[in-house]
Amino acid sequence: MSQVDDFDTFYRSSRLRLLGFVYALTGNLAEAQDAVQEAFVRAWQRWSSIGEYDDPESWVRVTAARIAVSRWRQLRSRARAYVRHGPPPPVPEPGPETVEVVRALRRLPEEQRVALALYYLVGLPVADVARETGVPVGTVKARLARGRTALAGLLAVEATGAADA
Amino acid sequence: MPDNLEELANRLARDFTTVRWPEPGQIRARARRRTVRTAAGAPLAVILVVVAVAWALRAGSASPSSTGPAAGPPRTLPATTATTSVDDGTSIPIDALLQPEDVGPARHVENEYTYPGGVYPAWTFSHEQCPAYAGLKIRAFLKYDFMRIHQIAPDRPEDFDSLAVFVEAHRYPDDTAATVMGDVRRIVAACRRYDGGPSEASTPERPAHGVHTLTLLDDAFAGSESLLIRHHTISVDDRTGEQVGDPITMIYVVVRVNDLVTTIGRYTDDRAAVQALGSRAAARLCLAANPRC
Numbered sequence: 001m002s003q004v005d006d007f008d009t010f011y012r013s014s015r016l017r018l019l020g021f022v023y024a025l026t027g028n029l030a031e032a033q034d035a036v037q038e039a040f041v042r043a044w045q046r047w048s049s050i051g052e053y054d055d056p057e058s059w060v061r062v063t064a065a066r067i068a069v070s071r072w073r074q075l076r077s078r079a080r081a082y083v084r085h086g087p088p089p090p091v092p093e094p095g096p097e098t099v100e101v102v103r104a105l106r107r108l109p110e111e112q113r114v115a116l117a118l119y120y121l122v123g124l125p126v127a128d129v130a131r132e133t134g135v136p137v138g139t140v141k142a143r144l145a146r147g148r149t150a151l152a153g154l155l156a157v158e159a160t161g162a163a164d165a
Numbered sequence: 166m167p168d169n170l171e172e173l174a175n176r177l178a179r180d181f182t183t184v185r186w187p188e189p190g191q192i193r194a195r196a197r198r199r200t201v202r203t204a205a206g207a208p209l210a211v212i213l214v215v216v217a218v219a220w221a222l223r224a225g226s227a228s229p230s231s232t233g234p235a236a237g238p239p240r241t242l243p244a245t246t247a248t249t250s251v252d253d254g255t256s257i258p259i260d261a262l263l264q265p266e267d268v269g270p271a272r273h274v275e276n277e278y279t280y281p282g283g284v285y286p287a288w289t290f291s292h293e294q295c296p297a298y299a300g301l302k303i304r305a306f307l308k309y310d311f312m313r314i315h316q317i318a319p320d321r322p323e324d325f326d327s328l329a330v331f332v333e334a335h336r337y338p339d340d341t342a343a344t345v346m347g348d349v350r351r352i353v354a355a356c357r358r359y360d361g362g363p364s365e366a367s368t369p370e371r372p373a374h375g376v377h378t379l380t381l382l383d384d385a386f387a388g389s390e391s392l393l394i395r396h397h398t399i400s401v402d403d404r405t406g407e408q409v410g411d412p413i414t415m416i417y418v419v420v421r422v423n424d425l426v427t428t429i430g431r432y433t434d435d436r437a438a439v440q441a442l443g444s445r446a447a448a449r450l451c452l453a454a455n456p457r458c
Contacts, residue, residue, distance in 0.1 A: 008189035015186060020177035026276065033184060037192065044196040069278060094180040101173045103322065106275040120170035121177065148170075155169060 007047050011040055014057045017122060021061060022068045024117040027106045029094060032068055039064035058132060061122065065114075104154040112147030115140055255282070255310035255336050261453035263332045263429055267445040268317050272328075277315035283307075289333070289417065289428050290349055292377070295356035303352065305344040309335040326432060330442065334427040334450070342424050346390045349419055353379045353394055361398075372403035382436050388420040388447035393440050418443035422450035422458060 001009075015036060022032040039060045043050050050056045094102070105113050111133070118129045119140075126144070130137045256279070265272035288306045292298045314333040318325055337345060361375030376399050383393040394417045400409040416439040417430045427446050431439055451458040 004193070007193065011189045011192060016178060016181055016184075019181055019184065020174065023177065023181075024173070029184075037187065040192045041196045044193050069276075095176060098173060098176045098180055099322075101169055106318075107273055110276075110278050116170060121174050123174075151169065 003047055003051060006051055007044055010051075010056060014060065015040070018057070018061055018064055020121050021117050022064050023094075024102055024105055024121050025065055025113065026068045027099075027102050035068035036060075036064045038067050062132070101151075101155065104151055107154055108147055108150055111135075112143050112150065115143040116147045116151070119144055257311055257313045257334050257336055257425065257453055259313065259315070261425070261449050262313060262315065262334050262427065263317065263330065263442060263446045263449060265317050267442065267449070268330055269328075271320040272317050273320060274315050275318050277313070279314075280312040282310045282312075289430065290352050292352060292356045292359070292379075294361050294375075295352075295359040295377070297355035297359075298352065301348070301351050301355055303348050305337070305341050305348055306335070308341050309337050311336045329431070331430045332427065332446075334425060336425050336453075336455075338424070342421050342426050343390070345426055346392065346419065346421050349392055349394070350381070353381045353392075371409065373400050373409050374403060375399070376401055382416075383440065386440065387418075387444045388422040388450060390421040391443055391447070392419045393417070393436060393443065394419065395434075395436065418446070420447045420450065422447055423454040423456055425450045425454045 018036045018039070019029075019032055022035050023029055026032055026035075042063055043056065043060050050059050053059060093099075105116065108116070114133060115129055118124045118132060119126065124132065126137055126140050130140045133140065135143075259274075259277065265274060290303075290306075312333065312335050314331075317330040317332060319328040335342075335345070356377070356379050358376070358378045361377060378395075378397040380395040380397070381392060382395055384391060386393070396415045396417065397412060398414075399412045401407070402409050413432065414434045415430050415432050416434065416436055417428060418439050419426065419428050420443050427450055429439065429442050429446055431442075433439065
């Protein structure tokens with residue numbers, strides 16, 4: 001398979017999974033999609049190396065997450081994007097249940113949010129989550145447990161609030 | 166409870182099936198165009214490579230997993246986020262940053278992140294499109310020892326754009342924090358008004374460019390040093406000179422307390438509201454500043 005075919009297959013097969021991961025981290029679908037596309041652009045620029053990696057998706061995932069967080073934090077990004085491109089094109093809104101869970105995820109501490117997203121949304125085993133986040137396996141397990149408990153609490157509060165409204 | 170997350174994975178796959186993606190050839194073309202532009206801008210690229218290598222070297226010495234992906238393909242995979250697990254005396258506790266109770270009721274902290282020194286290359290005042298910016302040779306902000314960021318969001322998501330407050334704090338070595346404050350002043354003075362650049366602003370249907378205005382509104386009202394800055398952006402039609410769409414205004418307050426600098430931003434034109442946040446932020450920085458106050 002040529003490098004082009006290799007990249008195109010990789011792009012088509014992994015983009016949705018990567019979008020879900022970055023969206024869970026940031027809660028903004030348009031930003032997430034932009035970050036994922038930018039990460040693929042950077043991946044193609046280095047494809048002769050990245051294409052040889054055992055797991056090129058990990059590289060794109062890390063890159064996309066950093067771009068997304070960076071953009072989220074780049075306070076001028078919205079202004080810059082606006083004057084570059086005009087109002088953003090309509091992006092299909094995720095369903096209300098999706099928005100509710102992602103909103104709760106965003107309220108978790110960083111390390112718990114990332115661990116939950118990698119484990120449940122990307123589907124990485126605990127050992128791979130540990131490798132990608134640079135912490136021991138036991139720490140990942142603890143973060144997953146604490147994150148699950150905290151998320152359950154947040155969703156329960158939201159459900160109670162909705163019932164009371 | 167894992168049901169929520171397992172269901173979420175399924176729902177995301179379902180919800181996102183209608184997302185439109187560029188064809189792979191378009192992604193590759195974007196990469197090619199950028200490569201050509203990079204070659205054309207070689208002198209700038211050389212500077213960026215030098216800076217990137219410096220980051221990589223610093224990151225490499227600080228943590229084996231913190232090499233930034235933008236610096237080139239890593240031999241070992243960088244961590245998805247940069248979290249410090251060991252307190253070497255430079256970290257900043259979350260309570261030292263502005264908190265929801267400082268802002269108002271029905272708010273919460275979200276998207277919190279921490280970064281050890283040398284990992285995060287951007288900062289709020291990177292106005293690279295300003296023609297004078299490069300000549301200022303702004304570098305001090307890169308020397309931070311520790312960085313913590315989060316945003317304070319309203320509980321009602323529909324209020325996010327008007328009420329969200331973006332918060333970051335850096336700890337700097339020696340006298341660097343004072344240099345950073347001086348750099349912010351220099352940027353605001355040199356980039357008082359600039360065009361965002363026609364090539365970046367243009368679209369085929371409506372060629373336009375951004376016009377940015379930076380204004381120092383006040384200073385010396387909190388902490389060791391403080392600045393209140395307004396960033397106003399409009400989009401101007403290249404052909405008619407008329408403004409396109411609504412302007413965007415953001416007010417920043419930058420406060421230094423000894424070796425700590427916090428920057429707080431909000432999309433608003435209410436300078437008094439943001440300035441008040443600066444005073445509360447100064448009191449919190451005192452908890453973690455070296456020396457304490």
